Amino acid sequence: MLIVADENIPLLDSFFGDIGEIRRVSGRTMSNADVRDADILLVRSVTRVNRELLESSRVRFVGTTTIGTDHVDLDWLEQAGIRFSAAPGCNANSVAEYVLSVLSLHAERRGLSDWSQLSVGIVGVGNVGGELAHKLERLGFDVRLCDPPRADREEGDQEFVALEEAMKCDVVSLHTPLTREGSHPTFHMIGQAELETLGANQLLINAGRGEVIDSSALLARLDQGNAPTFALDVWEQEPRIHPELVDRVWLATPHIAGYSLEGKVQGTEMIYQALSQFLGLPVRKKAGQFLPEPALSKISFTSSAQEEDAIRIALRACYDPRRDDARLRNVMTGSLEERGAAFDRLRRDYPVRRECSSLKIQLKGTSKSLQDSFRAIGFKLKI
């Protein structure tokens, strides 16, 4: 059995080595010729999976080790009788931790002594938005949830607000998929009219898909006085992103919000499980067995620790988006092609980043409230 896989999927040999022969190819340039003789195709978000790629191939199963599926023509796969599987939720916690770190930087920048004074509007309350809401609510933030498809289905007892309401929060965080059809399409959902409603003290975060914001409208908004602050992890036309936008936003990162090691390995594990089920093979491997010891395993705080400082230190020890921001800004030179290649390189060579659950926090004589905050974020505590 031949498995053609994006070379950037981690642990290909560990998970799939005994299922078939693995051919690694570049996900960005994968072509019909690369996959024609394959039985199984494993991709990430950078490969367009459609008729053009797969017609007259032997492929029977396609797996994407990602949450998003906007790169896959699901209708065509169904018509062609090709089984498809994605990895819902695999890196949701990683994205939620990215947002928490951004919030801690934003609160500090605004001189707030208590970050939970910020109200947060979450747009798209699925695996990512839901995980983020759960953490923020436990941390005492005022959270407003906007998810019209879920509101239409009148699910559970959660209360949803309209986009206009969510956009009134101090921070608006976008976590929708990219959709162009249906009752609530997200393509350019945030355009001129929505951007006009944001004021100078507000922060808009986009860690969903770049095309959810109209970049031309965003650039125009940045030209006006009273412009809000922006933290963008995703961009229109990746990898050939707009250098002026990078230059003008506060935090610019190369689509890595979901790039914790745990998130990536869970993505591979979920597709391994789906493929094993498809082939009728037993599931013997687990992501946990492949996670190495973290480089930083413990931090201690004593009773002298100030709550906000302690949270900032621990969060940023795990993940500080300013490092990714600096790396992206450093490569925004040269031609469009050169910048695009550099954007992809930053993602391919991404340093190991571990989630907060990998860091044990030792607390001596600290307050109950600090302990609760650390637990809410996802740290392991040793008291």
Ligand SMILES: NC(=O)C1=CN([C@@H]2O[C@H](COP(=O)(O)OP(=O)(O)OC[C@H]3O[C@@H](n4cnc5c(N)ncnc54)[C@H](O)[C@@H]3O)[C@@H](O)[C@H]2O)C=CC1
């Ligand atoms: N920056 C990154 O590294 C990552 C980005 N993503 C992106 O985040 C997206 C969301 O991920 P999940 O939460 O796991 O997906 P999900 O499918 O679990 O949830 C998405 C939610 O958005 C809602 N939604 C759809 N249209 C909407 C609209 N017009 N307005 C408001 N809400 C709407 C859906 O009803 C759903 O509840 C993915 O589709 C992917 O594009 C995911 C992982 C990593």
Ligand SMILES: O=C(O)C(=O)[C@H](O)COP(=O)(O)O
């Ligand atoms: O899971 C998703 O959806 C994402 O956006 C991934 O973090 C994207 O990672 P790549 O597949 O582009 O490496």
